[in-house]
Amino acid sequence: MKVDGRHFRSIWLEDDGWTVGAIDQRRLPHEFVVARIASAEDATEAIRSMLVRGAPLIGATAAYGMALAMRTDASDAALDRAYAMLLAARPTAINLKWALDEMARLLRPLPASERVAAAYRRAVEIAEEDVTINQGIGRHGLALIEQITATKRPGEPVNVLTHCNAGWLATVDWGTATAPIYLAHDRGLKVHVWVDETRPRNQGASLTAWELGHHGVPHTVIPDNTGGHLMQHRMVDLAIVGTDRVAANGDVCNKIGTYLKALAAHDNGVPFYVALPSPTIDFSIDDGIRQIPIEQRSADEVANMTGRTADGRVETVRVVPEGSPVANYAFDVTPARLVTGLITERGLLRPERAALASAFPERSAGH
Numbered sequence: 001m002k003v004d005g006r007h008f009r010s011i012w013l014e015d016d017g018w019t020v021g022a023i024d025q026r027r028l029p030h031e032f033v034v035a036r037i038a039s040a041e042d043a044t045e046a047i048r049s050m051l052v053r054g055a056p057l058i059g060a061t062a063a064y065g066m067a068l069a070m071r072t073d074a075s076d077a078a079l080d081r082a083y084a085m086l087l088a089a090r091p092t093a094i095n096l097k098w099a100l101d102e103m104a105r106l107l108r109p110l111p112a113s114e115r116v117a118a119a120y121r122r123a124v125e126i127a128e129e130d131v132t133i134n135q136g137i138g139r140h141g142l143a144l145i146e147q148i149t150a151t152k153r154p155g156e157p158v159n160v161l162t163h164c165n166a167g168w169l170a171t172v173d174w175g176t177a178t179a180p181i182y183l184a185h186d187r188g189l190k191v192h193v194w195v196d197e198t199r200p201r202n203q204g205a206s207l208t209a210w211e212l213g214h215h216g217v218p219h220t221v222i223p224d225n226t227g228g229h230l231m232q233h234r235m236v237d238l239a240i241v242g243t244d245r246v247a248a249n250g251d252v253c254n255k256i257g258t259y260l261k262a263l264a265a266h267d268n269g270v271p272f273y274v275a276l277p278s279p280t281i282d283f284s285i286d287d288g289i290r291q292i293p294i295e296q297r298s299a300d301e302v303a304n305m306t307g308r309t310a311d312g313r314v315e316t317v318r319v320v321p322e323g324s325p326v327a328n329y330a331f332d333v334t335p336a337r338l339v340t341g342l343i344t345e346r347g348l349l350r351p352e353r354a355a356l357a358s359a360f361p362e363r364s365a366g367h
């Protein structure tokens with residue numbers, strides 16, 4: 001999508017044909033910095049440190065990481081090492097494992113001499129597929145926004161609430177939850193987004209607001225606790241969130257706090273949709289609450305906040321008393337019963353195994 005009028009993706013293969021460029025998301029919204037990823041170790045660290053983040057982008061980065069690993073050493077042992085190292089970078093988003101399995105399945109049967117070219121080809125393809133998938137999500141989600149637009153007075157916007165960043169920065173382009181929003185906006189429909197700030201790391205305030213602003217989409221940042229109040233006062237027409245992993249039964253794992261939004265939406269009759277690309281479905285599990293590993297991140301993310309001072313410096317300050325213990329669960333699971341529908345590249349689905357399996361038979365086979 002656009003940054004200062006110029007089209008960007010979150011990750012790309014550089015013109016040298018082997019290094020990888022990525023927007024350093026740790027520096028946004030204060031600085032726009034492009035990072036260079038030149039080894040599998042760099043790719044692992046980029047995922048671990050959240051230079052790149054968001055389930056689909058983590059998958060694309062891991063695919064490039066495997067290509068970079070093959071460039072250094074295309075042996076079976078190197079392939080296994082790179083797979084294990086990248087897989088350990090973050091635990092919750094299943095797209096990481098999906099992308100690594102795609103790469104390993106392709107590369108293992110090939111002779112070492114063919115692995116580098118094949119790995120780069122597939123990594124580029126995985127990134128391109130993500131863009132196409134998100135455009136599909138956009139088209140199916142657009143229908144929901146159009147239906148609500150038809151009930152509005154002329155000029156009145158459709159109010160969408162979102163949580164965390166499931167925008168183009170979390171994917172290769174377009175985003176998952178934001179794809180319908182960008183499409184609606186580009187087609188001239190009136191849309192306004194309530195952007196949850198998403199403590200502790202503020203992906204909503206720092207990233208979603210940044211990207212919506214650069215693309216010209218009207219939005220308002222709200223503290224995380226505001227959604228329930230807005231829903232009670234009919235100020236939210238629908239919620240659309242992203243996800244890091246969807247269990248085969250339709251349970252949705254997403255950024256911490258998503259579950260509370262779904263409860264509030266349920267209590268107020270607000271439709272609650274989850275936008276997801278098919279690589280985010282984990283057909284190997286049937287109970288999201290029991291089976292999805294929830295990442296616990298550093299206490300520093302909760303205890304500290306980073307921002308720009310009045311004189312332009314970016315500084316981190318502590319907001320919790322020294323010595324107070326802190327917990328930082330990064331994700332939660334929203335049970336399928338609270339989800340109105342799943343917006344996928346193959347259409348709107350009910351959050352249940354039968355619907356997911358019949359839409360994606362090639363993924364569900366064997367599970």
Ligand SMILES: CSC[C@@H](O)[C@@H](O)C(=O)COP(=O)(O)O
Nearest residue numbers: 053054055164166170242243255
């Ligand atoms: C499109 S990925 C799903 C997002 O909503 C989300 O949970 C996410 O971006 C993950 O957050 P992260 O910043 O990687 O911890």
